[in-house]
Amino acid sequence: MNKVITLDNPPVNALSFAYSEKILKEIEAAENDASVTSVTITGANGYFSAGVDVNDFAKEWDPSGTTVRDIIEAIERSGKVYIAAIDGVALGGALELALACDRRVATARSKLGLPEIKLGLIPGAGGTQRLPRLIDAQAALQMMLKGETVSAERALELGLIDVIMSLSNDPEHRAEGAPDEGTHTKRRVSELKVKLPPSTQAFALPYVIAQAHKTVPPEESGGLAAHKLIDAVQAAFELPFSRGLAREYRLFDELVGSAPSLALRHLFFAERELSKIPSLPPAAPLEIKSAGVVGGGTMGTGIAITFANAGIPVTVVEPSAEQVAKARQTIFGMFMHQVKRGRLTQEEAWKRGQSIEFSDDYAALGECDLVIEAVFENMSVKKEVFAKLDAVVKPGAILASNTSTLDIDEMASVTKRPEQFLGLHFFAPANIMKLLEIVRGKSTSAQTLATAFKLAKQLRKVAVLSANAFGFIGNRMFFEYTREAVALAEEGVPPARVDAAMKKFGMAMGPFATFDLSGIDVFWHVAQGRPDLALARTPILDRLYEQKRLGQKTGKGFYTYAEGSREAIRDEEIEQLFAQLAKKAGVTQNPDVSDAEIAQRIVGALIKSGEEILRDGVALRPGDIDIVWIYGYGFPPYRGGPMFHSQQELAHA
Ligand code: 3HC
Numbered sequence: 181m182n183k184v185i186t187l188d189n190p191p192v193n194a195l196s197f198a199y200s201e202k203i204l205k206e207i208e209a210a211e212n213d214a215s216v217t218s219v220t221i222t223g224a225n226g227y228f229s230a231g232v233d234v235n236d237f238a239k240e241w242d243p244s245g246t247t248v249r250d251i252i253e254a255i256e257r258s259g260k261v262y263i264a265a266i267d268g269v270a271l272g273g274a275l276e277l278a279l280a281c282d283r284r285v286a287t288a289r290s291k292l293g294l295p296e297i298k299l300g301l302i303p304g305a306g307g308t309q310r311l312p313r314l315i316d317a318q319a320a321l322q323m324m325l326k327g328e329t330v331s332a333e334r335a336l337e338l339g340l341i342d343v344i345m346s347l348s349n350d351p352e353h354r355a356e357g358a359p360d361e362g363t364h365t366k367r368r369v370s371e372l373k374v375k376l377p378p379s380t381q382a383f384a385l386p387y388v389i390a391q392a393h394k395t396v397p398p399e400e401s402g403g404l405a406a407h408k409l410i411d412a413v414q415a416a417f418e419l420p421f422s423r424g425l426a427r428e429y430r431l432f433d434e435l436v437g438s439a440p441s442l443a444l445r446h447l448f449f450a451e452r453e454l455s456k457i458p459s460l461p462p463a464a465p466l467e468i469k470s471a472g473v474v475g476g477g478t479m480g481t482g483i484a485i486t487f488a489n490a491g492i493p494v495t496v497v498e499p500s501a502e503q504v505a506k507a508r509q510t511i512f513g514m515f516m517h518q519v520k521r522g523r524l525t526q527e528e529a530w531k532r533g534q535s536i537e538f539s540d541d542y543a544a545l546g547e548c549d550l551v552i553e554a555v556f557e558n559m560s561v562k563k564e565v566f567a568k569l570d571a572v573v574k575p576g577a578i579l580a581s582n583t584s585t586l587d588i589d590e591m592a593s594v595t596k597r598p599e600q601f602l603g604l605h606f607f608a609p610a611n612i613m614k615l616l617e618i619v620r621g622k623s624t625s626a627q628t629l630a631t632a633f634k635l636a637k638q639l640r641k642v643a644v645l646s647a648n649a650f651g652f653i654g655n656r657m658f659f660e661y662t663r664e665a666v667a668l669a670e671e672g673v674p675p676a677r678v679d680a681a682m683k684k685f686g687m688a689m690g691p692f693a694t695f696d697l698s699g700i701d702v703f704w705h706v707a708q709g710r711p712d713l714a715l716a717r718t719p720i721l722d723r724l725y726e727q728k729r730l731g732q733k734t735g736k737g738f739y740t741y742a743e744g745s746r747e748a749i750r751d752e753e754i755e756q757l758f759a760q761l762a763k764k765a766g767v768t769q770n771p772d773v774s775d776a777e778i779a780q781r782i783v784g785a786l787i788k789s790g791e792e793i794l795r796d797g798v799a800l801r802p803g804d805i806d807i808v809w810i811y812g813y814g815f816p817p818y819r820g821g822p823m824f825h826s827q828q829e830l831a832h833a
């Protein structure tokens with residue numbers, strides 16, 4: 181007789197300590213029942229299982245209690261045949277459970293993976309030992325190093341599953357028709373031999389480097405999950421199964437308590453909190469079937485590409501023929517690049533390109549479900565645009581602004597639909613950066629917000645809600661962050677040293693390099709409108725603006741750039757200019773500051789600003805701020821974002 185055990189622990193059948201104990205009992209019951217010859221393990225709720233319950237790591241991870249490891253060990257000891265019948269997602273510990281079974285079958289829609297590395301962990305229930313035994317060892321290593329999820333089709337190609345088949349909706353008959361169901365031939369993966377080429381280290385190195393950047397500061401390589409993963413896989417071909425497994429368990433248990441894993445787990449949950457808006461009445465989102473963009477400049481073009489990539493046709497209204505030609509060229513170049521990289525077929529690229537239309541007539545936007553404005557950062561220009569849009573765009577459609585700093589309510593006031601008005605603040609390049617700030621105006625309706633969050637998912641963006649306040653979340657903090665960098669330079673620390681210290685801290689880019697990339701003029705313009713801003717009171721911006729040192733675009737800013745190059749070259753003229761300005765302002769020069777102090781001051785300014793933003797209710801939660809800085813500004817994920825970092829520092833002070 182075949183017994184079916186269904187993983188049913190909503191929402192995603194996570195294998196918590198308590199739930200593992202329940203499943204273990206079901207397995208023991210099957211083991212003690214002589215009439216049971218085979219056991220099928222399957223999942224309810226549209227998932228196989230998302231793996232171990234990540235919440236359990238926050239408690240004391242106690243491997244001596246019941247975990248998925250015990251379930252797996254019971255299966256391994258058993259003389260009965262176990263079949264994993266997968267429909268939906270099988271991740272982490274759940275895939276490891278499937279790997280311990282004698283057969284694996286999956287439906288076509290299923291997705292399988294060992295994503296532990298994304299949480300700063302390694303597979304810790306035998307995955308590092310079984311996967312390289314079951315499939316090509318290089319492919320196994322790659323899957324685990326990248327935390328890659330594969331489709332059922334790819335899993336079949338790799339030999340990870342035996343067959344793709346449909347499963348009955350009736351749990352009791354779930355895997356009926358699975359090959360060899362009910363037979364007594366055990367096929368233990370642990371008994372297979374690993375065929376790992378001798379060049380593991382060389383093969384893995386690029387992934388280690390890529391992962392190192394994301395998960396751990398270089399100087400703390402002891403916590404580096406990628407290194408530990410390689411250690412564990414190495415054990416799979418050097419040691420007998422049981423000793424390899426013991427090594428994996430030890431390495432995993434060490435990582436659970438590591439600072440990078442703590443930070444990455446915080447981000448996992450913070451990301452899932454984002455769309456939970458307290459006190460917002462439930463509302464059904466509208467479907468966005470077509471979109472419009474006004475302004476085909478840097479941002480408008482990137483936003484149009486983002487919609488095309490999500491399969492939503494988009495019309496761009498841009499009055500300048502020259503700008504349209506430039507935008508078309510950017511779009512063509514970007515899709516060609518994707519084709520060259522093998523990420524898109526020629527046909528798909530063509531289709532996406534064709535889904536972006538240009539017009540110089542606002543009437544072309546009449547039937548769009550959503551129109552995003554991305555014209556110059558100027559309130560009167562924007563108000564004029566929205567008055568026109570309100571007149572031509574069908575009633576009920578949503579109007580949005582991509583403004584970086586301006587007042588959403590003032591723009592909404594020129595329309596008759598303030599409930600269907602909001603800010604959708606994309607980051608440059610809009611088709612690449614994952615962050616989207618959703619700015620809630622005073623009249624923005626629950627339905628408009630729900631639509632924006634749903635749309636963000638379709639566009640593959642991570643959306644964070646911000647109140648309508650100057651600079652929203654990210655830029656308001658960014659101005660304080662850059663202000664502190666400028667203060668250090670005024671005190672005699674060369675910009676190149678400030679940037680190097682911040683990169684050492686883990687930022688993707690130093691603050692002065694960011695100034696040069698965005699353009700000094702952008703900051704100067706913001707400063708003109710906001711004289712109360714601390715950054716506006718630093719004379720350096722005026723001086724650089726006067727000298728047309730606008731950054732990369734003019735070949736000179738806080739650094740110099742050779743013609744056509746983005747390589748920032750240290751410029752002593754800038755250091756002298758800072759020295760002159762400091763002298764005039766009576767600022768004492770003290771270049772003798774350590775890298776750690778530099779980072780502490782700049783990140784300190786960032787945190788202080790984050791605290792103000794929370795106090796003012798601009799951001800809902802500290803985790804929302806962390807996500808903004810991780811996805812929008814290159815804050816190192818292994819530090820969990822500025823607010824989490826500050827909490828950790830306090831805890832260890
Ligand atoms: N543990 C605890 N909760 C989990 C979870 C997990 N492994 N996976 C998902 N959840 C929760 C989410 O927090 C969310 O909760 P909420 O509704 O209260 O916010 C809910 O499940 C739904 O998750 P999503 O919103 O992400 O739903 P999606 O359908 O978009 O995605 C998913 C589902 C693909 C399973 C995605 O959640 C995911 O990738 N989860 C993480 C999987 C993972 O990393 N597994 C490895 C765990 S570590 C492990 O197994 C160690 C082992 O090797 C020993």
Ligand code: NAI
Nearest residue numbers: 475476477478479480503554555556557582583584606608
């Ligand atoms: P841009 O100068 O590259 O493009 C603006 C485009 O709008 C130009 O092509 C112009 O011809 C067009 N335009 C001007 N008036 C118009 C009108 N009345 N109707 C139709 N089109 C009109 O500017 P960019 O950088 O794309 O910025 C656009 C908006 O996005 C601004 O509000 C900016 O603050 C915001 N933003 C910019 C970011 C950046 O890094 N560049 C990042 C996030 C937001």
